[in-house]
Amino acid sequence: MEEIKRLRAEIDVIDEEILKLLNKRAKLAKSIGEIKKQLNLEIHSPEREREVIDRLVKLNKELYGEEFPSEAVKHVFREIMSACLSLEKELRVAYLGPKATFTHQASLEHFGLSAYYIPVPTIRDVFVEVETERVDYGVVPVENTTEGVVNYTLDMFLEFSVKIVGEVVIPIKLHLLSTSRSLEEIKEVYSHRQALAQCRNWLEKNLPHAKLIETDSTARACEIVLEREGSAAIASEVASYTYHLNILAENIQDNLSNYTRFLVLGKRDMKRTGKDKTSILFAVRDEVGALYKALESFYKYGVNLTKIESRPSKKKAWDYVFFADVEGHIEDENVRLALEMLKERTQMVKVLGSYPRAITEEG
Numbered sequence: 480m481e482e483i484k485r486l487r488a489e490i491d492v493i494d495e496e497i498l499k500l501l502n503k504r505a506k507l508a509k510s511i512g513e514i515k516k517q518l519n520l521e522i523h524s525p526e527r528e529r530e531v532i533d534r535l536v537k538l539n540k541e542l543y544g545e546e547f548p549s550e551a552v553k554h555v556f557r558e559i560m561s562a563c564l565s566l567e568k569e570l571r572v573a574y575l576g577p578k579a580t581f582t583h584q585a586s587l588e589h590f591g592l593s594a595y596y597i598p599v600p601t602i603r604d605v606f607v608e609v610e611t612e613r614v615d616y617g618v619v620p621v622e623n624t625t626e627g628v629v630n631y632t633l634d635m636f637l638e639f640s641v642k643i644v645g646e647v648v649i650p651i652k653l654h655l656l657s658t659s660r661s662l663e664e665i666k667e668v669y670s671h672r673q674a675l676a677q678c679r680n681w682l683e684k685n686l687p688h689a690k691l692i693e694t695d696s697t698a699r700a701c702e703i704v705l706e707r708e709g710s711a712a713i714a715s716e717v718a719s720y721t722y723h724l725n726i727l728a729e730n731i732q733d734n735l736s737n738y739t740r741f742l743v744l745g746k747r748d749m750k751r752t753g754k755d756k757t758s759i760l761f762a763v764r765d766e767v768g769a770l771y772k773a774l775e776s777f778y779k780y781g782v783n784l785t786k787i788e789s790r791p792s793k794k795k796a797w798d799y800v801f802f803a804d805v806e807g808h809i810e811d812e813n814v815r816l817a818l819e820m821l822k823e824r825t826q827m828v829k830v831l832g833s834y835p836r837a838i839t840e841e842g
């Protein structure tokens with residue numbers, strides 16, 4: 480016991496030191512903010528924030544052998560920078576709500592707890608908020624490892640001129656939430672279409688007679704379940720706290736390694752960080768080998784194509800557009816040349832954005 484007391488006293492001294500340094504840091508960030516305002520510079524600098532995290536994770540490995548986990552370094556500094564930035568400017572972020580959706584979780588992970596979050600009811604509303612500059616950023620889901628692409632999000636890029644300025648990938652863990660205490664009482668299960676699909680096998684096995692009802696989001700399902708006895712929602716752990724629901728069954732998604740990728744939308748171009756991705760939209764002429772010729776542009780300049788999706792153009796029947804992600808930034812020479820060639824070989828090319836790749840557990 481004596482030993483614990485002594486060690487805790489040492490921790491107290493360190494905590495005071497950390498606190499002192501945090502305040503010192505906040506003061507410096509405020510001064511930077513004032514200079515940026517005078518010079519009319521963009522206050523939020525995600526590129527700088529990325530550089531800070533990458534540098535510290537590297538130091539943490541090299542100097543300290545990760546005594547304090549590098550994953551935690553990312554989270555702690557995410558919050559420190561979120562708080563420092565809020566002293567310079569209030570960051571407004573719209574996300575597909577209501578509260579406690581996975582998009583909310585992804586937004587918090589990307590911007591930290593000190594941003595001001597605005598839940599909006601639809602993916603289209605997120606695009607509208609960003610386009611009209613009522614918010615600085617918007618966050619929408621774009622693809623899931625089990626269920627594939629969120630087509631609705633891709634289609635919005637045909638209508639709006641917002642940019643992709645970032646991406647976030649989070650693991651999706653789905654739970655069965657209810658006001659009831661036992662599985663036997665559950666007659667109805669509410670959730671977003673994708674979440675219901677991701678739990679298909681579990682539901683067939685454990686609740687074969689329950690009626691499955693689709694909702695606009697997993698969080699909306701929780702709101703409904705609060706008012707309906709004998710019903711359950713499929714949603715996140717955060718949703719269980721937010722809506723005060725019991726977790727009747729944990730991790731019920733069929734595929735235990737289930738991830739969703741979200742896009743961060745904004746209005747300006749991101750600077751090159753060296754770990755970037757570029758998303759593009761293009762349309763090919765209706766002729767033999769058109770897509771082959773288009774993709775040759777990437778092959779010729781050694782640009783790695785990480786994803787390609789086709790969607791109806793909505794202008795003419797059987798007319799398609801392609802969404803592609805490539806590694807690198809539009810200012811990288813090989814990406815620039817590949818896009819030039821792509822422009823010559825297609826009907827239309829629109830760069831949706833070059834942005835820093837998601838910070839994943841692998842780094």
Ligand SMILES: C=C(O[C@@H]1C=C(C(=O)O)C=C[C@H]1O)C(=O)O
Nearest residue numbers: 508511523524527528560563564
């Ligand atoms: C302090 C700055 O402003 C913001 C806060 C940052 C931080 O706390 O480190 C980093 C980038 C900016 O989003 C800065 O630009 O350096």
